[in-house]
Amino acid sequence: METPDQRLDRQFRDRLAAGDLPIKNHKLRAADIGISKTQLFHIFETQLMSRHLDYMARRLGREKRGFYSIGSAGHEGNACVAHALRVTDMAFLHYRSGGFLIERQRQIEGATPLWDMALSFVASSEDPVSGGRHKVLGSLQAQVPPQTSTIASHLPKAMGAAFSIPLAKRLGKRDSVMPHDAVVIASFGDASANHSTAVGAINAAANTAFRHHPLPLIFLCEDNGIGISVPTPTGWIKANYQTRAGLKYIAGDSLEMLDALRAAQEAEHIARQQRRPVFLHLSTIRLMGHAGSDHELSYRSREAVEATEREDPLLKSARTLIEEGVCSTEDILAFDAQMKTRITRIAEQACTRPKLETAEAVMRAIIPDPAARKRKLDLAAREAFLKKEKRALETPQHMSRLISLALADILTSDKDTLLFGEDNAKKGGVYGATTKVQEKIGPARVFDTILDEQSILGLAIGMAQNGFLPFPEIQFLAYVHNAEDQIRGEAATLSFFSDGKLANPMVIRIAGLGYQRGFGGHFHNDNSIAVFRDIPGIILAVPSRGDDAVKMLRECYRLAAEERRVVIFLEPIALYGVKDLHKDGDGKMSFTYPPANETIPQGKIGLEGKGDDVAIITYGNGAFLSRKAIKILSAKHKIKARLIDMRWLSPLPIAEIIKAIGNAKSVLIIDECRKTGSVSEELWTGLQEAGITQPMKRITAKDSFIPLGAAAYFVLPSESDIINATLALIKGGRK
Numbered sequence: 229m230e231t232p233d234q235r236l237d238r239q240f241r242d243r244l245a246a247g248d249l250p251i252k253n254h255k256l257r258a259a260d261i262g263i264s265k266t267q268l269f270h271i272f273e274t275q276l277m278s279r280h281l282d283y284m285a286r287r288l289g290r291e292k293r294g295f296y297s298i299g300s301a302g303h304e305g306n307a308c309v310a311h312a313l314r315v316t317d318m319a320f321l322h323y324r325s326g327g328f329l330i331e332r333q334r335q336i337e338g339a340t341p342l343w344d345m346a347l348s349f350v351a352s353s354e355d356p357v358s359g360g361r362h363k364v365l366g367s368l369q370a371q372v373p374p375q376t377s378t379i380a381s382h383l384p385k386a387m388g389a390a391f392s393i394p395l396a397k398r399l400g401k402r403d404s405v406m407p408h409d410a411v412v413i414a415s416f417g418d419a420s421a422n423h424s425t426a427v428g429a430i431n432a433a434a435n436t437a438f439r440h441h442p443l444p445l446i447f448l449c450e451d452n453g454i455g456i457s458v459p460t461p462t463g464w465i466k467a468n469y470q471t472r473a474g475l476k477y478i479a480g481d482s483l484e485m486l487d488a489l490r491a492a493q494e495a496e497h498i499a500r501q502q503r504r505p506v507f508l509h510l511s512t513i514r515l516m517g518h519a520g521s522d523h524e525l526s527y528r529s530r531e532a533v534e535a536t537e538r539e540d541p542l543l544k545s546a547r548t549l550i551e552e553g554v555c556s557t558e559d560i561l562a563f564d565a566q567m568k569t570r571i572t573r574i575a576e577q578a579c580t581r582p583k584l585e586t587a588e589a590v591m592r593a594i595i596p597d598p599a600a601r602k603r604k605l606d607l608a609a610r611e612a613f614l615k616k617e618k619r620a621l622e623t624p625q626h627m628s629r630l631i632s633l634a635l636a637d638i639l640t641s642d643k644d645t646l647l648f649g650e651d652n653a654k655k656g657g658v659y660g661a662t663t664k665v666q667e668k669i670g671p672a673r674v675f676d677t678i679l680d681e682q683s684i685l686g687l688a689i690g691m692a693q694n695g696f697l698p699f700p701e702i703q704f705l706a707y708v709h710n711a712e713d714q715i716r717g718e719a720a721t722l723s724f725f726s727d728g729k730l731a732n733p734m735v736i737r738i739a740g741l742g743y744q745r746g747f748g749g750h751f752h753n754d755n756s757i758a759v760f761r762d763i764p765g766i767i768l769a770v771p772s773r774g775d776d777a778v779k780m781l782r783e784c785y786r787l788a789a790e791e792r793r794v795v796i797f798l799e800p801i802a803l804y805g806v807k808d809l810h811k812d813g814d815g816k817m818s819f820t821y822p823p824a825n826e827t828i829p830q831g832k833i834g835l836e837g838k839g840d841d842v843a844i845i846t847y848g849n850g851a852f853l854s855r856k857a858i859k860i861l862s863a864k865h866k867i868k869a870r871l872i873d874m875r876w877l878s879p880l881p882i883a884e885i886i887k888a889i890g891n892a893k894s895v896l897i898i899d900e901c902r903k904t905g906s907v908s909e910e911l912w913t914g915l916q917e918a919g920i921t922q923p924m925k926r927i928t929a930k931d932s933f934i935p936l937g938a939a940a941y942f943v944l945p946s947e948s949d950i951i952n953a954t955l956a957l958i959k960g961g962r963k
Contacts, residue, residue, distance in 0.1 A: 231286065231290070232286075232515075232516040232517060232524070233282065233283045233286040233287070233301075233516055234283075235537075236283075236301065236515055236516060236537060236540070237283055237568075239537060239540070240540060240542055240543060240564070241561060241564065243543055244543065244546055244557055244560060244561060244564075245557065245561060247557070249543055249544070249546065249547040249550075250538065250539060250540075250543055250544050250547065252484075252544075252547065252548075252551070253481070253484070254481070254484060254486070254487050256484075256486040256487055256490060257486070257552070258486060258548075258552050260486075260490075261486060261489055261490050261493060263486070263489055265552060265553070265554045267311070268485065268548065268549060268552060268554050269549065269554050269555065270311075270334070271307050271308060271311055271331065271485060271489075271545075272485070272545045272546070272549055272554075273563075273567075274304075274307040274310075274327055274330045274331040274334060275304035275305075275307055275327055275541070275542055275545055276542065276563070276564060276567045277327075277330050277341070277342060277567065277571070278300050278301075278304050278307065278326040278327040278330055279300075279301060279304060279542055280567050280568055280571040281299075281326060281330075281342065281345055281346070281349075281571060282299030282300060282301045282326070282516070283568075283571075284346070284349070284571050284572065284575045285297050285299060285349050285520075286299070286516070286520050287575075288349060288350065288575060288579070289520045290520075293350060293579050294349045294350055295349070295350070295351050295363065296348070296349050296363035297519050297520030297521070298323050298324070298518065298519045298520075299324070299326065299516060299519075300324045300325065300326035300327055301514070301515035301516050302324075302452060302512055302513040302514045302515040302516075302536075302540075302541065303324040303325065303326075303327065303450055303452070303482065303512050303514070304326075304327040304541050304542065304545075305327070305450075305481075305482030305483060305484075305485070305488040305510060305512055305541055306324075306325050306327045306328040306415060306448070306450060306482065306488075306510070307327035307328060307330065307331040308482070308485055308488035308489045308492050309328060309413070309415075309448060309488065309492040309495075309508070309510075310327070310328040310329075310331035310332045310335075311331055311489065311492070312489060312492035312493045312495075312496045313332075313411065313413060313492075313496055314410070315332060315335050315336060315369075315370055315371060316371060316406055316407050316410050317371065317406070317410050317411045317412065317413060318371045318372075318373070318386075318389050318405070318406055318410065318412045318413075318693070318694075319332065319370075319371060319372045319412070319413045319414075319415075320372075320373060320375060320378075320382040320383070320385065320386040320389075320412070320413070320414040320415070321365045321366075321372060321375055321378075321382075321414075321415050322365075322375075322378055322415040322416045322417060322420070322448075322450065323365060323375070323378055324415075324417065324450065324514075325365055325415045325450075326345070326365065328415065329341065329345075329365050329366075329367060329370070329372060330342075330345075332367065332370045332371075332372060333367055333369070333370050335370075336369050336370055339367075339369060339370070341367075342570070342571060342574050343574055343578070344356055344357065344367070346571075346574045346575050346577075346578035347360075347578050347581060348360075348362075348363045348364065349363060349575075349578070350575075350578050350579050350581070350583075351363070351583060351584070352578060352581040352582060352583060353581075353582050353583055353584045353585075353589070354581050354582060355727075356368075356727075357374050357725075357726060357727065358374060358724075358725045358726065358727055359584070359593060359727035360583055360584045361584070361590065361593065361724060361725060361727070362374075362376050362725055364376055364725050366725070366726065368726070368729055368730065371405075371406070373693060373722065373726070373730055374722070374725045374726050374730070376717075376721070376725060378416070378420075379416075379420050379423050379425070380416050380420040380421070380423040380425040380426035380429070381425050381713055381714065381717050381718055382414055382416075382718065383414050383416065383425055383426050383429035383430070383447070383686070384425060384428065384429040384432070384682050384683050384685065384686020384687065384689070384690070384714060384718075385686045385687075385689035385690040385693065385714075385718060385732075386412050386413070386414035386429070386445065386447075386686075386690060387414075387429045387432055387433050387436075387443070387445060387683065387686055387687065387690060388686050388687035388688060388689055388690020388691050388693075389406075389412045389690030389691065389693055389694055390411070390412040390433075390443050390444050390445035390505070390690070391436065391441075391443055391687060391690065391691065392404070392406075392690060392691040392694040392695075392696055393406055393408060393410055393411075393412070393442075393444055393694065394408075394441075394442040394443075394444070394503060395672065395691075395696075396408060396694060396695070396696075398672055399643070399672060399673070401643075401644070401695065401696075403695055404694050404695045404696075405693065405694045405695050406694055409500060410444065411444040411445065411446060411496065411499040411500050412444065412445050412446070412690075413445075413446040413447075413448055414429075414445070414446070414447055414448065415448040415449075415450060416447070416448070416449060416450070417449070417450055417451070417452065417455065418449060418450070418451040418452065418453065418454075418455070418460045418464070418465050419454070419455020419456070419458065419460060420455070421449055421465060421468075422455075424682070425682055425713070428680050428682045428683050429682070429683060429686060430447060430469075430472075430475070430507070431678075431680070431683075432678055432680060432683035432686075432687075433445055433447070433474070433475070433505040434472055434473060434474030434475050434505065435474060435678055436474070436505075437474035437475070437504055437505050438473055438474040442503035442504075443503065443504065443505045444499045444500060444503045444504075444505075445499060445505040445506070446495050446496070446499050446505075446506045446508050447475075447505065447506065447507045447508065448495075448508045448510065449465055449469075449507065449508065449509050449510070450482060450510050450512050451465050451509060451510065451511050451512065452511075452512045452513050452514040453513070453514075454514060456518045456522070457518070457526075457527040457528075465509055466479065466509060469507045469509065472507070474505065475505055475506070475507045476495075476498050476504055476505070476506045476507065477506075477507045477509065478491050478494050478495050478498075478506060478507070478508050478509065479491065479509045479510075479511075480492070480508070480509070480510050480511070481510070481511055482510035482511060482512035482541070483511070483512060483513065483539055483541040483544050484541075484544055484548070485544070485545050485548050486548060488510060491508060491510065492508065495508040512541070513536050513539050513540075513541070514536070515536065515537060515540065546560050591764075592728065593723055593724045593725075593726070593727050593728040594723065594724050594764045594765040595723065595728070595765055595791075595793070596722075596723035596728050596729075596730070596731035596733075596791070596792040596793070597728045597729065597792075598790060598791050598792065599733075599789070599790055599791070599792050602789070602790055603642050603644065603697075603789045603790070604642075605641045605642055606640070606641055606642070606643060607641070609640050609641065610637065610640050610641040610824075613636065613637060613640040613641075613668070614637070614824060617633065617636075620633065620821070621633065621820065621821035622820055622821070623820065624807075624815055624818035624819055624820055625774060625818060625819065625820070625821070626774055626804065626805050626806060626807050626817065626818055627771070627773065627774035627777050627799070627800075627803050627804050627805075627806065627817075628657075628659050628660045628661040628663075628799075628804035628805060629660070629663070629774075630774040630775065630777055630778050630819065630821060631661045631662075631774075631777050631778070631781065631799065632656070632657075632660065632661055632662055632663045632664065632665055633778070633821055634777070634778040634781045634782065634821075635647060635661075635662060635665050635699065635781070636664070636665045636668045636669065637824075638699075638781070638782070638785050639665065639668075639669045639673060639674070639699075640668065640669065642697065642785075642789065643673075644695065644696050644697050645673070645696070645697045645698070645699060645785075646673050646674075646691060646696055646697070646698045646699065647662065647665060647666075647669070647673065647674045647675075647698075647699045647701070648674065648675050648676070648677050648684070648687065648688075648698070648699075648700060648701070649676070649677055649684055649700055649701030649702065649703065649737075650676065650677060650678075650679055650684070650701070650703045651676060651703065652665075652674070652676065652701050653666040653671065653674055653675050653676040654666060654676075655676075657701070657703075657739075658703060658739070659739060659801060659804045659805070660804070660805075661737075661739065661799065661804060662674070662701070680711075681702055681707050681708060681710045681711035681714075682710065682711040682714055684700050684701070684702065684711070685700060685702075685711050685714035685715060685718075685719070685736070686714055686718070687700065688700040688719075688732070688734045688736070689714065689718055689719050689722075689732045689734070690732075692731075692732035692733055692734050693730070693732050697733060697734065697735075697785075697788055697789055698734045698735075699734070699735045699736075699737060700734065700736055700737070701736075701737045701738070701739075702736065702737070702738045702739075703739060704738075704739055704740060704751060704752055704754065704801075705738050705739065705740025705741065705754040705755075705756075705757070705798070706740075706750060706751040706752070706754035707751070708738055708759065709759065712759050715736070715760075715763065715766070715794070715796075716759075716763050718732075719732050719734065719794045720763045720764065720765050720766055720794055723765065723792075724764070724765070731792035731793075731794075732794065733788040733789065733791075733792040733793060733794065734788055734794055734795070735781075735784045735785060735788050735795045735797055736794070736795065736796050736797065737797050737799060738796060738797070738798050738799065739799050739801045739804075740754055740755075740757075740798055740799070740800070740801060741753075741754075741755055741770075741798070741800045741801060741802065741848055741849055741900060741901075742754075742755045742802065742849065742900060742929070742934050742940065742944050743800075743801075743802035743849045743900070743940075743944060744801055744802050744940075745802070750933045750934055750935075752801070753934040753940060754934070755900055755901045755902060755929055755934060755944070756901060756902060756905070757798065757877065757901055757906075757907070758901075758902075758905035758906070760796050760877075760878060761877065761878045761907065761910070763878075765793070765794065766794055766795075766796060766878060767784070767787060767793055767794070767795045767796065767830060767876070767878060767879070768795075768796045768798065768876070768877045768878035769783075769784055769795065769796065769797050769798065769830075769875065769876055769877070770798045770800065770847050770848045770874075770875065770877055771799070771800070771848075771875065772800065772803065772834070772847060772848050772849070772850075772851035772852055772873050772875070773803075773817060773819065773851075773852075774817070774818070774819045775819035775820075775822050776828060776834065776873075776875065777799065778821065778822050779822050779826050779827045779828040780797070780827075780828050780875060781797060782826075782827045783827045783828055783829060783830055784797050786827065787830060796878075798848075800848045800849050800852075802849055803817070803848070803849060803852060806852070809852075809855060809856065810856060810859055817852070828875065830876055831876050831879070831881040831884060832875070832876075832881070832884065833872055833873060833874055833875055833876075833881055833884045833885060833888055834851075834871070834872070834873030834875055835870065835871070835872055835873075835888045836855070836870065836871040836873070837858065837868070837869060837870040837871055838868075838870055839858075839862075839867070839868025839869040839870045839892070840868060840870070840890075840891050840892050840893060841867045841868045841869060841892070841893055841894065841958060842861075842867065842868075842869045842870075842892060842893065842894045842895070842896055842954050842957060842958065843869070843870050843872055843888065843889045843890075843892035843894070843895050843896070843922075844857075844858065844869055844870070844871050844872065844896045844897075844898060844950070844954070845872045845874065845885060845889075845895065845896070845897050845898070845911065846871070846872070846873065846874070846897070846898035846899070846900075847873060847874045847875065847877060847899075847900075847907070848900055849900050850898040850899065850900045850945060851871065851873045853898070853945065853946065853947045853950060854871050854898055854950055855871060856947050857947050857950035857951050857954070858871060860947075860951055861951060861954055861955075865955065867954060867955075867958060869954070870888070870890075870892060872885055872888045872889070874907075874911075877907050878907075880907065880910055880911060880914065882911075882914040882915075882918065885911070885914075885915075886915065886918050886920065889915075889920065889922070892922065893922060893923075893958075894922050894923045894924070894925075894957040894958065895915070895920065895922050895923070895924040895925075896924075896925055896926070896927070896950070896953055896954055896957055897911055897912065897924070897925070897926035897927070898926075898927050898945055898950055899911075899926060899927070899928040899929070899945070900928075900929055900944060900945055901928065901929055902928065902929050902930070902931050902932070903928040903929065903930065903931050904931050906928055906929075908926045908928055912924070912926060923957055923960055925953055925956070925957050927945045927949050927950065927953050928945065929943055929944050929945060930942075930943040930944075
């Protein structure tokens with residue numbers, strides 16, 4: 229029985245030989261759009277390559293030698309879009325954009341797109357993009373950052389990358405990845421256009437253009453009318469985007485080479501010359517179902533499938549070549565046979581190449597290769613900043629003020645750094661943590677964004693891919709959950725799926741955790757950090773005092789700048805404005821600005837005191853409460869404690885913590901986050917696995933959302949909880 233790929237392959241040859249070609253539905257000629265015969269044949273060759281790669285992937289899958297079968301069959305018209313663009317135009321591609329990638333790579337001397345893609349189909353460790361970790365459409369040479377099974381999660385970073393191009397020009401940045409006249413393109417399907425990520429990214433782009441900011445971006449919607457098995461309503465995409473404010477809508481027929489080229493040329497011209505976002509809507513079809521495992525006849529009639537196959541774009545391209553006098557039917561049949569033989573030979577060779585063989589080999593790419601160079605710092609500008617702010621730097625300050633000074637310091641020193649988010653420019657943040665930073669640095673590098681966390685993080689990812697080092701701000705911890713996939717599925721995976729070669733370094737600042745007074749409820753007192761702790765490669769830092777915040781923020785910057793890491797800097801809201809520790813006016817939570825070169829290295833814990841009765845292990849607000857409790861325990865109960873402030877919660881510095889516990893007779897863990905899924909679970913397990921024998925106890929928040937007002941303190945650890953738990957531990961240990 230013929231498989232879908234075998235049937236489609238046979239039908240192409242049979243119909244071409246019989247002259248049974250689809251009817252031409254437009255009057256365009258190659259001369260009308262300035263395309264030569266050589267260029268037409270080149271594009272058709274790319275389309276044939278893409279199609280035969282799809283056939284090869286299906287065959288290898290059936291033979292259990294290949295691992296990917298979501299193909300580009302029916303979408304080969306996107307090769308026309310690649311032809312209209314430049315190699316220097318960054319492209320974020322949908323998984324059906326195989327034709328685009330091949331056409332783009334064929335414009336680079338020495339590139340081997342067929343061999344590269346064959347290696348990826350068989351998950352060979354020699355795959356030059358992912359090193360065998362996934363079948364991705366990507367190419368470092370061709371400015372195509374690798375994407376996995378994209379829905380629309382790549383659109384926000386495409387918007388960010390496009391935003392960075394005119395900004396780089398405005399700032400005179402000479403080492404950006406893309407030239408200052410580049411454009412960015414992101415391709416996606418009609419079904420993906422319904423995803424919140426697509427809606428948000430397109431809205432952000434339109435909003436940017438509406439405010440007259442340049443944004444050279446092409447949204448390429450390849451509309452095949454179906455999302456896996458669910459049809460898209462006829463006219464839905466056009467109705468939504470034809471008259472959208474801020475967007476230029478251009479429609480074309482991707483099945484017809486000349487019309488696809490016309491539309492792509494127009495989109496390229498507007499995006500490049502006018503620096504405006506374009507919505508390029510290309511109608512197309514999907515052939516052979518969604519993927520190799522998809523039985524299309526289970527949800528579509530045979531008549532519908534056959535009608536779709538009759539519109540095969542390869543047959544329409546063949547007709548165009550014949551009509552334009554490029555080549556004959558016999559030439560095309562011979563060339564198709566040669567292509568089939570060529571790709572079969574390549575596939576057989578690829579199957580012999582090595583695979584990943586160890587966990588270490590797989591995981592090596594989780595952390596990117598270090599940057600080739602250190603950041604060029606403007607030391608003179610920094611010296612001038614420190615001199616100008618001398619009075620403020622020498623005056624004891626609370627945490628939020630120290631953070632704002634640290635940010636201004638970093639941004640003054642490194643002109644590639646950017647600070648943005650909701651309300652953090654003129655207002656200086658909801659809690660003042662970015663006060664006067666824009667005033668010191670300027671509106672080009674410190675600016676407000678729209679209220680959309682997906683767009684904020686996507687903006688950061690895209691800008692990082694063009695050589696900037698962003699400090700995006702998420703206003704509250706609870707808000708990050710609206711956009712966590714931008715961290716989990718995009719920012720954190722780029723290194724893994726590019727074999728450590730690419731990265732989008734950044735420091736994501738988030739105000740969060742509990743204990744706010746007079747302003748709260750769940751969205752402003754969120755104490756769930758589990759979302760960050762299971763993302764491979766992410767660094768999570770939480771300071772508990774202002775001077776630590778400065779020194780840790782400097783280290784976070786270094787980790788991003790020199791090691792290209794994605795860092796989460798979680799700032800405890802409740803400690804932002806705290807000046808005192810034990811009594812009003814004692815000033816023990818106010819600190820002068822740390823000396824210019826002082827940092828706290830990643831994984832270095834804070835150890836306060838040498839008491840051997842109990843080691844209290846905690847972080848953030850828990851450290852603040854523990855400091856208060858330790859004084860009472862000493863004064864009233866003669867109990868001597870040591871405080872271990874973990875600071876770095878992912879990866880957890882277990883070895884450092886164990887060393888700090890030392891000869892303490894008991895261990896108390898204070899975790900302000902929920903009992904289930906909290907860092908204390910990993911900590912407890914790590915201590916047990918290390919053979920810690922001292923009596924241990926942990927106090928956590930309840931498995932509850934945090935309510936408004938005083939009721940919040942019923943579900944959070946308290947100072948008295950710490951005292952009582954310590955007394956119980958000491959009493960139990962003395963029995």
